[in-house]
Amino acid sequence: MDIRTAEKAARRFGFGGVELEPATGGHASDVYSFQSGGAGYVLRLTPPGEEIDAAAATAIAEWVA
Secondary structure, eight states, X not given: OOHHHHHHHHHHTTOTTOOXXXXXXXXXXXXXXXXXXXXXXXXXXXXXXXXXXXXXXXXXXXXXX
């Protein structure tokens, strides 16, 4: 994934201007870590595909929460 796409996603979640660092463990996702307001965050972007449908994405989000 292009870093500009990840930066755009971060802005849409209210984290514009943060420095995204690629992180490991994404499997089918692109994962980035960043700091904001003294706290650490993870941005995980999973493109749609055969392996990840809407139900799987929802299940993953519920598991992470």
